[in-house]
Amino acid sequence: MSATDGTRKIEDDVVTDFSEKMSYGAYLGLDTLLDSQHPVSEPEHHDELLFIIQHQTSELWLKLFLHEIRAARAAIAADDIRVAFKRIARVKHIQATLTEQWSVLATLTPAEYAEFRGVLGNSSGFQSYQYRAVEFVLGNKNAGMLKVFESDPSAHRLLETLLGEPTLYDEFWRYLYRQGYDVPASALERDVSAPYVRNDELIPLVKAIYENVEQHWTAYEAFEELVDLEESFQLWRFRHLRTVLRVIGMKKGTGGSSGGAGFLQRALELSFFPELFAARTEIGT
């Protein structure tokens, strides 16, 4: 009962026999999950476990990110904007977690990483299909990325499907159109499998909404949710770039790209929702 002996009493009702009942570990599949870390360095490098777990936890969060962002897109398509807002709220917290998580990996010194980097061969985060899937749903479509997944049919199928589907942003413009907004046909009829390019015809509409929020609270809120999403995504990209620079400097990536020297730097120039930012230049003018 008391904590004076340094223990907490295990109450009589606490269930302890799991021979016939579903336990914590069984429900969560911990036997598989915790048996999925296989360092390849020999002798095993102390820090390879960190490297593996950092990526595995990122992939788990990416799985939820994709689940939620696809659900948000479906909600917008069904005119359920409030449900979409709720889904996006969760996504933003996932993004914050993913971004903060870089601090753990940043404790890896350049020399430690160099000691086992060789065993990674040509594997690279560039080959993360879940990351690519999230990018596709958010609008950074790039058919060329599918080539990397030719030897992984289910990943390839998923990306092919997402490539051909409207993005979150495409669905958003369609929603605004259904709500009676004057959305130009060019935004409603674009080839959804093509990379998104800024459509200047949208800017007057975005500007009008931002300048008259009192009449357009829902549209305004949706814009701001998207701006938050993009900003959070850029923070993740930025911290990836900074971690890469900190750990491997300007070395070429194991995936074959120029790495932090150019390839990852250029990712920061990509925008999912360019008109939402471009309109800001025009506001008040």
Ligand code: HEM
């Ligand atoms: C020491 C740690 C890391 C280093 C040195 C590193 C380095 C790199 C490099 C150089 C690239 C460019 C592709 C290439 O040529 O390989 C890349 C891409 C990528 N990495 Fe990492 N990375 C690290 C950790 C991570 C982690 C923890 C994740 C989490 C999933 C991750 C996800 C990605 C993704 C998704 C890409 C593709 C980015 C894009 O297409 O814009 N990386 N990484």
Ligand SMILES: N[C@@H](CC(=O)c1ccccc1NC=O)C(=O)O
């Ligand atoms: N591209 C990294 C290697 C790397 O980080 C990596 C290797 C295997 C699995 C995931 C990785 N993470 C991100 O790219 C490098 O060039 O060192």
